[in-house]
Amino acid sequence: MTTKALVESIDATLYAPCAKDNIDAFYVGDFLSRVMGKAPSGCAWITVMNNINVAGVGVLADVAMIVLCEDVHPAEDLIERCKTENIGLVSTKLSAYEVCRNLK
Amino acid sequence: MTSIKQSYIVDGNDFISCGHASEAVKRTLKELGMPSDLIRRVAIAMYEGEINMVIHAEGGVADVEIFSDGVKIYLRDHGKGIADIEQAMQEGFSTATDDIRELGFGAGMGLPNMKKYADEMEIDTEIGVGTTVYLGFKVR
Numbered sequence: 684m685t686t687k688a689l690v691e692s693i694d695a696t697l698y699a700p701c702a703k704d705n706i707d708a709f710y711v712g713d714f715l716s717r718v719m720g721k722a723p724s725g726c727a728w729i730t731v732m733n734n735i736n737v738a739g740v741g742v743l744a745d746v747a748m749i750v751l752c753e754d755v756h757p758a759e760d761l762i763e764r765c766k767t768e769n770i771g772l773v774s775t776k777l778s779a780y781e782v783c784r785n786l787k
Numbered sequence: 788m789t790s791i792k793q794s795y796i797v798d799g800n801d802f803i804s805c806g807h808a809s810e811a812v813k814r815t816l817k818e819l820g821m822p823s824d825l826i827r828r829v830a831i832a833m834y835e836g837e838i839n840m841v842i843h844a845e846g847g848v849a850d851v852e853i854f855s856d857g858v859k860i861y862l863r864d865h866g867k868g869i870a871d872i873e874q875a876m877q878e879g880f881s882t883a884t885d886d887i888r889e890l891g892f893g894a895g896m897g898l899p900n901m902k903k904y905a906d907e908m909e910i911d912t913e914i915g916v917g918t919t920v921y922l923g924f925k926v927r
């Protein structure tokens with residue numbers, strides 16, 4: 684689906700723009716090592732984990748966009764890091780399950 | 788054959804934002820035009836090793852050697868060592884504390900990920916002396 688459609692469908696707040704126009708791979712999870720073991724390259728990663736290491740994992744695992752759910756809002760350092768690394772960063776009130784229901 | 792050697796000090800106190808060495812290596816591999824599959828495998832496996840040195844030891848040194856057809860990484864620390872390597876290699880085994888889990892580490896998947904992404908892996912460890920993890924990667 685297009686990144687724009689994704690962001691709109693989950694009524695998300697945009698903190699850092701995503702470099703990709705389309706995303707067709709997704710991963711849900713909070714434990715960083717699980718994400719690094721399973722998240723596909725170029726995916727949107729749906730999580731409630733909110734700290735600077737989330738950006739680190741995003742960089743190393745080639746994540747295209749981080750979707751913070753359950754109304755978790757990113758810390759300033761996470762926002763800055765995502766901007767420099769061209770990783771999309773958004774936040775939504777929806778739960779991970781509700782986000783997934785909107786994916787196409 | 789010529790190779791590029793790099794050495795990084797991994798700060799044992801910086802577990803809020805660790806991963807600098809792995810990120811630097813990832814950048815170098817990109818600049819060298821190595822295949823993206825290799826870059827991703829190296830970056831993730833090295834990050835897992837780097838984090839382990841910070842969380843489970845008191846930091847250490849990462850020595851990296853880049854060849855035209857692969858990468859060799861040695862992660863050396865002088866931490867407490869691993870009592871039972873077989874147990875440590877099992878998915879889900881972790882001795883991480885609750886504070887560490889709150890940061891998102893401690894799933895017990897780091898060593899299994901290193902094994903999955905590297906082509907060669909060796910652990911040399913001694914209780915009270917330290918641990919050296921060797922990771923070897925080949926262009927596939």
Ligand SMILES: Nc1ncnc2c1ncn2[C@@H]1O[C@H](COP(=O)(O)OP(=O)(O)OP(=O)(O)O)[C@@H](O)[C@H]1O
Pocket residue numbers: 716717835839840842843844864866867868869875876880881882883891892893894895896897898899918
């Ligand atoms: N460098 C090290 N020094 C001492 N003990 C280590 C070291 N690396 C790993 N261990 C031990 O092996 C266990 C398993 O490591 P592993 O990386 O698989 O999981 P973890 O670090 O606990 O969690 P995760 O990697 O999923 O965040 C650790 O909990 C720790 O007890």
Ligand SMILES: [Mg+2]
Pocket residue numbers: 716835838839893896897898
């Ligand atoms: Mg680990």
